Every structure is written in structure tokens, then in C-alpha cells.
Amino acid sequence: MVYFYSNFIFFVFFCKIIQILFTKRLFMNIIGNKIIELEEINSTNDYAAALLLNDKQPDGTIVLAQHQSHGKGQGKNIWESAKGKNLLMSVVLNQLNLKATDQFFISEMTAISIVSAIKELYEIDLIIKWPNDIYFNNKKIGGILIRNSIGEGIIKHSIIGIGININQEEFPEYIPNPSSLSLILQRKLDKEAIFYSLIQTLNDNYLRLLSSDFEYFKKEFEKNLIGFNKEMQFIDNKGKSFEAIILGVKESGELLIKIRNEIKSFSHGEIKLVLN
Numbered sequence: 001m002v003y004f005y006s007n008f009i010f011f012v013f014f015c016k017i018i019q020i021l022f023t024k025r026l027f028m029n030i031i032g033n034k035i036i037e038l039e040e041i042n043s044t045n046d047y048a049a050a051l052l053l054n055d056k057q058p059d060g061t062i063v064l065a066q067h068q069s070h071g072k073g074q075g076k077n078i079w080e081s082a083k084g085k086n087l088l089m090s091v092v093l094n095q096l097n098l099k100a101t102d103q104f105f106i107s108e109m110t111a112i113s114i115v116s117a118i119k120e121l122y123e124i125d126l127i128i129k130w131p132n133d134i135y136f137n138n139k140k141i142g143g144i145l146i147r148n149s150i151g152e153g154i155i156k157h158s159i160i161g162i163g164i165n166i167n168q169e170e171f172p173e174y175i176p177n178p179s180s181l182s183l184i185l186q187r188k189l190d191k192e193a194i195f196y197s198l199i200q201t202l203n204d205n206y207l208r209l210l211s212s213d214f215e216y217f218k219k220e221f222e223k224n225l226i227g228f229n230k231e232m233q234f235i236d237n238k239g240k241s242f243e244a245i246i247l248g249v250k251e252s253g254e255l256l257i258k259i260r261n262e263i264k265s266f267s268h269g270e271i272k273l274v275l276n
Contacts, residue, residue: 104253
């Protein structure tokens with residue numbers, strides 16, 4: 001009788017675990033098959049890069065932190081985040097077999113995954129500001145920082161840094177146009193639910209990337225791109241202001257725009273989109 005009862009308890013426990021896996025839709029996922037949770041580190045991207053130097057990590061490994069003391073943004077920018085309030089993570093991809101010339105598809109995959117994950121939970125439409133920022137109207141909600149290791153024209157591995165402002169309510173004055181999902185929705189949000197939703201959308205889109213469904217990423221990225229097919233205000237790297245229509249994004253990641261009757265493409269750093 002005791003033997004039967006103990007087996008029954010084990011069976012119930014096993015069923016509960018399976019239920020959790022399927023409820024969070026993580027069963028057999030590549031993304032998130034290994035999750036390293038940390039209280040505080042300099043940067044999740046730096047931590048992931050150090051891991052790869054010492055040992056090969058499983059494809060889809062996630063480094064998750066409650067706080068970054070030296071979070072990084074694009075270029076020399078710093079990513080500021082209140083401790084425990086936001087989603088700060090890096091994802092390691094090492095089975096890409098992607099040409100270096102196609103590396104912007106990783107950024108597109110990540111951006112549309114964030115937009116989809118948030119919309120699935122809260123029915124709000126986030127938008128993408130070229131090349132790698134996530135916005136709601138004219139307020140910045142999140143950002144993406146990708147570090148690729150390239151050899152012989154192929155991406156050996158990629159580290160995708162993701163920062164999403166979730167429950168932070170106050171920001172330093174020097175940060176331009178910041179906001180958070182909780183400020184938008186006027187309530188505290190479940191950070192864990194957002195994390196698992198993002199894991200799933202990243203996994204779905206990673207499978208698309210592995211199957212070279214590049215057209216899907218281009219279409220979805222441009223559909224959610226701020227100013228797509230609209231005339232927008234820009235500033236070039238010399239400080240000159242001009243107006244142009246955004247036509248799309250090239251495979252290289254360059255922004256394709258129409259200035260008067262001339263079509264040109266620009267890399268990040270050459271021009272900046274100005275939002276009111």
C-alpha cells in the first residue's frame with residue numbers, strides 16, 4: 001500500500017512538471033533549454049561572451065540578470081536599469097550557419113519576437129525604431145545589442161542582448177524618451193510571464209531563421225517599423241536635418257530611404273531618425 005502511494009505521488013508530481021512545461025510552451029524548445037539566473041553582473045552580454053571563451057554552451061542558452069552594473073547600449077551608450085524591475089538577458093546562438101552578410105536578420109528576428117511576445121500578453125502594439133530599438137509611440141521601451149563572432153564569412157555564434165523596461169517608473173533625466181510597459185498599462189506586470197512569452201516567440205522565430213525564411217523577417221520587420229512608407233525627419237552625422245520617405249531595410253541592415261526623387265541607403269551612425 002505504501003509502495004503504491006509513493007508511486008502515485010511520483011506520478012502526480014511528474015504530471016505536474018509536464019503540465020508546467022506545456023503551459024509555458026517550453027517543451028523541446030531550443031531557446032531557454034539552459035537558463036543561467038544571476039542577481040547582479042556587469043553585463044549579460046559580457047558574461048555570455050566569457051562563458052563561450054571557456055566552454056561551448058548549448059544552443060539557446062540564456063543569461064538572465066536582475067541588475068547590470070555596466071549595461072551596454074548601441075555604440076558607447078549605457079543601458080540604465082533599476083534593480084529587479086526590468087528584463088535583462090542575453091541569448092547564445094551557436095548553430096546559425098548564417099552568412100556574415102545576412103547578420104541583420106538576427107536583429108530582425110529579435111525585434112519582431114519582442115513585439116509579438118508583448119502583444120500576445122497585453123494587446124499593445126509596440127513598434128521598431130531602426131535599427132534596434134523597441135518603442136511605444138515616441139517612448140523607448142527596450143533595446144537590442146548583438147555581438148557576432150565571424151570566421152571565414154560565417155557567423156560562428158551570436159550573443160543577443162535584450163533589455164525591456166517592464167516595471168521601472170523613474171528614469172535618469174539624461175535618458176531621452178524612456179518609458180516602461182507598466183507606465184503604459186498603468187499597473188505592475190508579471191516579469192516572469194513576459195520572459196516566458198519572449199522565450200517562445202524567440203524559439204519560433206529562431207526555427208524560421210534556421211530554415212532561412214528571410215522573407216518573413218523582412219516583411220514583419222518592415223510592417224512594424226516606425227515610419228515605413230512615410231515621410232520622416234532625419235539628421236545626418238554632420239548635423240544637417242532633412243526629410244525622407246522610409247522605403248524599407250536592406251539585407252545588410254542599411255535603411256533605404258527616398259530623398260526627393262533619389263533613393264539612398266544609410267548605415268547606422270550615418271543618419272538618425274528624429275521623433276517628436
